[in-house]
Amino acid sequence: MTAFDELMAFQRETSALGQIAGRLGWDQETVMPRGASPQRAEEMAAIEAVLHARRSDPRVAEWLDQAAPQDEVGKAQLREIRRAYDRAVKVPADLATAIARTTSAAQGTWAQARADEDVSAFLPVLEEVVSLKRQEGEVLAQGGDVYDAMVEDYEPCTTGAQIAAIFDEMRPRLVALRAAVLERPEPAALTGSFDELTQMQLTQKLAVAFGYDLNNGRVDKAVHPFSSGSGLDVRITTRTSETDPFNCFYSTIHEVGHAAYEQGIDRDYLLTPLGRGVSMGVHESQSRIYENQLGRSRAFTGWLFDQMKDAFGDFGIADADAFYATVNRVHNGYIRTEADEVQYNLHIMLRFDLERALMAGDLQVSELEAAWNDRFKADFGYAVDKPSNGCLQDVHWSVGLFGYFPTYSLGNVYAGCLYQALRGAVPELDEQLAEGDTTGATAWLREHVQQHGGLYAPREIIQRASGVEPGPEPLLDYLEQKFSGLYGL
CATH class of the missing domain: 1.10.1370.30 (Neurolysin; domain 3)
Incomplete structure (x- = not known):
């Protein structure tokens, strides 16, 4: 296998695990028992730790340096992998895991606070989410605008x-x-x-x-x-x-x-x-x-x-x-x-x-x-x-x-x-x-x-x-x- 082939095989496994994480999120918002929220937070944190390790794996950088795509599609694949890798290596693994755990728990807290019309019940966990996301934005921005780093996740090349x-x-x-x-x-x-x-x-x-x-x-x-x-x-x-x-x-x-x-x-x-x-x-x-x-x-x-x-x-x-x-x-x-x-x-x-x-x-x-x-x-x-x-x-x-x-x-x-x-x-x-x-x-x-x-x-x-x-x-x-x-x- 060429470096490009190895990289794409690795990427497909990472994407498959990402789809599993997404399915956990779907389950949480549709049919998961309400009392399962604390356990689901740990499950989401665990799978995020695995995903973050793969997304920031040093082998990805080696494959990117060695890969020689043959067409427009291959070049675009490398462009997107490199963009994701460059972002992933900036975020410490413990921070990525903490964000996954906290936001999973916060979702349930928000839903209950919304049902109860109780902002005060939601603000403490939102404070944690905002703090963690600011930390993430700061390491991604590397001295630049924190909010721009957040937008990049959803609309690349836009400030x-x-x-x-x-x-x-x-x-x-x-x-x-x-x-x-x-x-x-x-x-x-x-x-x-x-x-x-x-x-x-x-x-x-x-x-x-x-x-x-x-x-x-x-x-x-x-x-x-x-x-x-x-x-x-x-x-x-x-x-x-x-x-x-x-x-x-x-x-x-x-x-x-x-x-x-x-x-x-x-x-x-x-x-x-x-x-x-x-x-x-x-x-x-x-x-x-x-x-x-x-x-x-x-x-x-x-x-x-x-x-x-x-x-x-x-x-x-x-x-x-x-x-x-x-x-x-x-x-x-x-x-x-x-x-x-x-x-x-x-x-x-x-x-x-x-x-x-x-x-x-x-x-x-x-x-x-x-x-x-x-x-x-x-x-x-x-x-x-x-x-x-x-x-x-x-x-x-x-x-x-x-x-x-x-x-x-x-x-x-x-x-x-x-x-x-x-x-x-x-x-x-x-x-x-x-x-x-x-x-x-x-x-x-x-x-x-x-x-x-x-x-x-x-x-x-x-x-x-x-x-x-x-x-x-x-x-x-x-x-x-x-x-x-x-x-x-």
């Missing part, structure tokens, strides 16, 4: 300053659009009771309609919807509310976007660095375009209206046009995952600024709830009513995902670029979506984005697919056109 500049460009047009929309009469909200078992039956149908392969996946319920796995085992979760089936349906479509990306990657890349999404921003571009530009379109909501009538009978919405307005209703709300397209990115900007301040040490964990509430009141004009609608609503910080939040809005930006290109490439898109047929859109996305996995850098894959340099203008144009039509602006 906090670059993200802030994009957000500064987006905010004025978003705020102006929101102000104009909120001056108009609000469409009717969905009311009534919707059987949760029936929701799950329809959500399975939606998952399949968007191309989710249930032979290599499954749909379960969790407190916070998520997608897990890659290759031949890609799982998603959703959640149900008896009074809000949209939460279930659009969480499912969103997570199917993530899952379809992983299922669509070239199988030759299985269990290699290229066999997963290249960044969370690109990942979010898939979930957001599935959920919003496709799933909330006038064409697709017409089909969904008929599906809901078949499933629930008369549910109080007169016709498909009224249903489209209800699905896209711009309204006050606290929850990021339930936010309309106009306001969603403002929720992300809040989290971005707060977590950046936490990593810089400018904001203390003890001050987080007050800082969140003050910022929310300033941005949205009304007060947070309870912690589960405020700083306890998201799982991300409990599991140490600092630097993850801005990728949601980067994904929206990327989705805007992709959708502009998709409309030109598939002129019959609306006719297809009106029949519940997403294959024209999903096949285009699979060909131009998903199949490549990690072959190209994040911004490069978006530029190659869309033909434009990624930027927020296509997204903002789409939002203004859509909501001006909906609200008669």
Whole structure:
């Protein structure tokens, strides 16, 4: 075997162990007994110790020096392995293990604190998580910006300053659009009771309609919807509310976007660095375009209206046009995952600024709830009513995902670029979506984005697919056109 062959064989074993760790995480959020949390924390710490040892194994450096890839794919594999190795060797093994143990335990603490509306019960463990992640960021940054080192895990070659500049460009047009929309009469909200078992039956149908392969996946319920796995085992979760089936349906479509990306990657890349999404921003571009530009379109909501009538009978919405307005209703709300397209990115900007301040040490964990509430009141004009609608609503910080939040809005930006290109490439898109047929859109996305996995850098894959340099203008144009039509602006 050549050095390249030996390196790739070693990497496939490491990736397989990483998939096992991911399956433990899926189990913890879906079916694990509540009392198992302390043991699961030790299990996660143990497997992280093994993974860290492999990722920082000195033989990797030797193989990288000796490997001679023969093609573009081989060069990309080495690029990703070297990037991961250079990061892994900077992090002490005991720190990596401590982070895995603490975040596994913190997840359970967060879930209980959220259920109890008790911020004080969560803050001590969050303090530990923030401290450990700061330490990690400091060793990764090596004198540079700690938050930039965090972002690198989720969106390579992107800095906090670059993200802030994009957000500064987006905010004025978003705020102006929101102000104009909120001056108009609000469409009717969905009311009534919707059987949760029936929701799950329809959500399975939606998952399949968007191309989710249930032979290599499954749909379960969790407190916070998520997608897990890659290759031949890609799982998603959703959640149900008896009074809000949209939460279930659009969480499912969103997570199917993530899952379809992983299922669509070239199988030759299985269990290699290229066999997963290249960044969370690109990942979010898939979930957001599935959920919003496709799933909330006038064409697709017409089909969904008929599906809901078949499933629930008369549910109080007169016709498909009224249903489209209800699905896209711009309204006050606290929850990021339930936010309309106009306001969603403002929720992300809040989290971005707060977590950046936490990593810089400018904001203390003890001050987080007050800082969140003050910022929310300033941005949205009304007060947070309870912690589960405020700083306890998201799982991300409990599991140490600092630097993850801005990728949601980067994904929206990327989705805007992709959708502009998709409309030109598939002129019959609306006719297809009106029949519940997403294959024209999903096949285009699979060909131009998903199949490549990690072959190209994040911004490069978006530029190659869309033909434009990624930027927020296509997204903002789409939002203004859509909501001006909906609200008669």
